[in-house]
Every structure is written in C-alpha cells, then in structure tokens.
Amino acid sequence: MFKSLLGRVHERLIFNRRVSVLVKGIGALVPAGSTVLDVGTGDGQIALMIGSEQPGTSVRGIDIMLRTKTHIPVDLFDGLVIPVADKGVDVVTFVDVLHHTDDPGVLIAEAGRVCKDCVIIKDHLSETGFDHLILRLMDWVGNAPHGVVLPYNYGSRADWDRWFAKAGLKIETFQTDIPLYPFPLNLVFGRKLHFIAMLRPVAGNAG
Numbered sequence: 001m002f003k004s005l006l007g008r009v010h011e012r013l014i015f016n017r018r019v020s021v022l023v024k025g026i027g028a029l030v031p032a033g034s035t036v037l038d039v040g041t042g043d044g045q046i047a048l049m050i051g052s053e054q055p056g057t058s059v060r061g062i063d064i065m066l067r068t069k070t071h072i073p074v075d076l077f078d079g080l081v082i083p084v085a086d087k088g089v090d091v092v093t094f095v096d097v098l099h100h101t102d103d104p105g106v107l108i109a110e111a112g113r114v115c116k117d118c119v120i121i122k123d124h125l126s127e128t129g130f131d132h133l134i135l136r137l138m139d140w141v142g143n144a145p146h147g148v149v150l151p152y153n154y155g156s157r158a159d160w161d162r163w164f165a166k167a168g169l170k171i172e173t174f175q176t177d178i179p180l181y182p183f184p185l186n187l188v189f190g191r192k193l194h195f196i197a198m199l200r201p202v203a204g205n206a207g
Contacts, residue, residue, distance in 0.1 A: 015142070018180050019046060022095060022122060022196075025178060027053025029120050029198045034090035037062065037114070039082065039107060040097030044072035047093065080106055084114040093120045099139075099153050105163040112167035112201060119169060119199045125176065125192055126154035135193060160197075169199035 023046065030036060033056035038047035041061025048071045051059035061074040062082065077083050079101065082092075092111040098104035098121065111119040126132045136152050143150060155163070164171060176192045 019049070021178060021180050022046065023049045023053060025175070025196050026050050026093065026095065026120055026122060029118070029173065029196070030054045030057060030091055030093075031117060032056050034058075034117065036060070036091045036093060037082070037084060037089045038072075038093045038095070039111070040064075040094060040100070041070075041072065041074055043067045044070045044074055046095055048072050050093065050095075080110075082107070082110040082114050086113055087116045088114050090117040091115060091120060092118075095122045096124075098123050099135075099155070100149060100151060101153065102151060104153065104155060104159075105166055108163045108169070109167040112169045112199075115201065117200070118172070121195075121197045121199070123160075123195060124154050125157055125160070125195055127156050127192075131193060138193075160195075164197075164199055167199075168202050170202045171197060172200050173198045 027050045030050060030053065032054040034054070036047070036051050036057055036059045038044065038050075038059065038061040041047050041063050044059070044061045047059050047061055051057040059072050061070070061072050062077045063074055064077065064079045066074060066076050075083060092115045094107070094111070098107060101107060108119070108121075124135050126135055132152070132154060135154050139150055139152060174195060174197045176195050178194045178196060180194060
C-alpha cells in the first residue's frame with residue numbers, strides 16, 4: 001500500500017515533468033529521418049514521444065522483459081548483446097537504463113557497434129557518497145513501486161568517460177543543466193546528478 005501511494009505521489013509531482021523535459025531534450029538531438037533503437041524501452045511510450053520530436057523517424061525498442069502492451073515494436077534481448085547488425089541503426093538511445101545494469105560499459109560498447117550516427121544517453125553522475133545516497137533514494141522512489149531491479153550502479157564522470165572511450169565513442173554534447181525538478185526539489189535532486197550525452201563513433205569505428 002505504501003509503495004502504491006508513493007508511486008502515485010511521484011507520478012503527480014515528478015514523473016510527468018520528467019517525461020516532458022526528457023522528450024524535448026533528447027528529441028532535439030535525434031536527427032530527422034533516423035532509425036532509432038531504444039534500449040531498455042519498457043512499454044516504449046517515452047521512446048515514441050522522443051521520436052515524434054523529429055519528422056521521419058522510425059522507432060523500435062528492446063528490453064529484457066516484454067510488456068503485454070507496447071507503444072512501439074519491442075523485441076526481447078538478453079541484456080548484454082544488442083540483436084542488431086553492425087551499424088544497423090542510425091541512433092541508439094538509453095533513458096535512465098544503464099545504471100540498472102551490472103556493467104554499463106558492456107551495453108555502451110554494443111551501442112557503439114550498432115549505431116551509424118550517434119548514441120544518446122540520459123543517466124546519472126555520482127561523484128560523492130552524498131550523490132550516491134540521493135540517487136539511491138530517487139531510484140527507489142521512482143522504481144520500487146514497479147518492481148524494477150535496483151543495483152544502484154551509478155558512475156562518476158571519469159567512469160562514463162572511460163566507458164565511452166572503450167566503446168570507441170566521442171562526446172559531442174554533455175549536458176548537466178536539465179530542469180527535471182521544480183524548486184526547491186532541484187536543490188537536492190537536481191544539481192549535476194543528471195546528464196544527457198550525445199556520442200558519435202570516432203573515425204575508424206564508423207561504418
């Protein structure tokens with residue numbers, strides 16, 4: 001009962017604003033006419049909305065579990081290997097997915113393998129113990145009511161840079177000023193805990 005109540009409060013105060021901000025922010029980075037693969041898409045609603053920000057996009061998703069109802073075509077995958085040929089899609093997106101994996105670098109490398117144009121990631125930065133504590137709280141509030149697995153695997157900027165470099169990806173944009181929370185919640189839960197990054201294959205790794 002408490003988790004259910006928590007979920008309703010979170011949706012009313014935070015979730016809808018978060019969706020709107022992320023759709024606009026990520027959608028602006030997607031090239032028009034792209035084929036987009038959203039990894040860890042859930043029911044695909046946010047991915048569909050992101051794709052609709054640009055004309056001519058085609059969006060599909062993959063996830064480790066299939067929902068009974070989805071807003072885009074969704075395929076099952078093992079959480080490690082993206083079932084797409086090398087350079088098989090234009091854009092790969094991850095929206096608050098990678099910190100739910102045991103090793104974010106594995107899927108980032110897979111995204112670098114399958115993308116022609118770019119990889120777009122929304123995730124978290126954890127530089128201190130306090131950052132980690134706040135992110136754990138946010139994760140639990142947003143996901144525990146839905147039974148999502150929570151390994152709390154957050155990376156520092158140095159971690160992300162290492163994962164990107166190992167995947168053969170270079171940073172084109174890295175934004176940390178993302179207005180996900182209204183005042184005064186942004187003073188605790190905003191700060192520089194969130195980022196949206198666009199990455200492109202380095203020369204020699206592009207198809």
